[in-house]
Amino acid sequence: MWSFGPPPRGMYIHGPVGVGKSFLMDLFYASVTVPDDDSCCNNDSHSHKHAKITKRRVHFHEFMLDVHHRIFVYKQKHPRGDAIPIIAQQLAQEAQLLCFDEFQVTDIADAMILKRLFLLLLLDWNVVVVATSNRPPDALYEGGINRSLFLPFIDILKRTSDIISMEDSRKDYRLETRAGGQSYFWSNKDVRGDNNINNNMQAQLEEIFGGTASGTEAEIIPVLFGRTVQVARLNDRCAWFDFSELCYQPLGAADYISLCCRFPVLIMDCVPQLDAKHLNEARQFVTLIDACYESRTRLVLAAQVPLDELFVDFEAQVESSDGDEELFVSEKGGSSSSFATTMIRTKEGEYLEWSATGRIGVSLAQLSATNDLAFSFRRAASRLVEMGGKEWGRQ
Structure with a gap:
């Protein structure tokens, strides 16, 4: 595409949820055509202008999983x-144009990998990057441990890309798809209670599932890195889970992507209200929603509160006693202590202690992403509205 001149500049589009960032990127991606091989073999000067373009469009979760698997x-x-x-060489040979949706950096390992990888891709291999994000470049990995080591990546990104802000856009276009597909059910009654509301909700879930599956054997779904995830209740097109099965277990994007590849419909019941007391579970739930959204998997939820009350907004103050101002570690342990804790302040001003090492999958690096999680709540709520539309899903 740019073998006979300097590479074009990339684009980095950032702004609030639902304002059309991914839509714009997808329009651009679709407009970048890939000529057939015959047109690339001609030696006239006109054909040089149309050299074969290789491109890839991927959600950032999936891209990082791919990178970790290659490593x-x-x-x-x-x-x-x-x-x-x-x-870096493999990725450059596979795609001269990389389009990322939901670009975000919340983990120290990813931050260090991205810095080295993208310096090679952008400077040595002239790969063009187009990305959408909820954060401006200068806010990437904000508050992260050893963030100073990540800053050269931000400088290179700004030097090679046009930064397009949609921060002034406040309309969430996903909310226009409210009418629709009955993928969200709720009842504040005891789920074990014998009442008409719960019985009706259960009947609707059974209808979506396609009948009971009491005699179905569990299926083992393969996941990257030689791992597996077990599904106990399933049929050919649908899997049914309790919230605790997917969000209280040490599962992540790779597991959820594998489930979405296998099943066009996922049902999850017993979904609690998600607030500052459920940060780790909420992070996993948001990751599941992202995986379903990207794969157009229908996600049917049975919750204890209405959709507009599912995600409780919170304000996180993450500060550090050792120099990183955004990360707060209590004085009963240093940054490497097994007793380190972080204090999360709710909107009501209540302080909750969140253990950095006392829960599965939680680390100090993840704690620096608490503010990103608060924003992810809004994105997830917006996506659930769109995913509840009648046209959502895949065959």
Whole structure:
């Protein structure tokens, strides 16, 4: 595409939820055509202007899983080798144009990988990056541990990309799809109570599922890195879970993506109201919603509160006693202590203690992403509205 001149600049589009960032990127991606091989083999000057374009559009969760899997495979053969230059070359040969949806950095390992990988992609291999994000570049990995090591990536991103802000856009277009598909049910009654509301809700879930599955054997779904996830209640097109099965277990994006690839419909019941007391579970739930959204998987929820009350907004103050102002660690333990805690302040001003190491999957690096989670609540609520439309889903 730019073999005979400097590469074009990339684009980084940021703004609130539902304002059309992904829509604009997808329009651009669709407009970038890939000529057939015959047109690329002609040697006249006109054909040089239409050299074959290789492109890839991917959600950022999925991209990072792919990168981690490539590192895993490389390290199996070369335990002491440096995988990043090899992976950068592979990615550049596969796609000259990379389009990322929901670009975000919340983990120190991802931050360090991205810094090295993108410096190679953007500067050595002239890959063009187009990305959408809820954060401006200067706010990426904000509050993260050792963020100073990540800052060169932000400088390169701003140097090679046009930064487009949609922060002034306040209309959430997803909310216009409210009418519709009955994918969200709720009752504030005891789920074990024998009452008409719960019986009716259960009947509707059974109808969506397609009948009971009491005699169905569990299925083992393969996941990247040689892992698996077990599904106990399923049929050919649908899997049914309790909230605790997917969000109280050490599962992540790779597991949810594998489930979405296998089933066009997922049912989840017993969904609680998600507030500052359920931060780890809420993070996993938001990741599940993102996976369903990207794969157009229908997600049917049975919750204890209405949809507009499912996500309780909160304000997180994350500060550090060792220099990173955004991360607050209590004085009964340092940054590496097994007793380190973070204090989360709710909108009502109540302080809750969140253990950094006392719960599965929680680390100090993840704590620096608490503010991102608060924003993710709004994105997830917006996406659930769109995903409840009649036209949502795949065959």
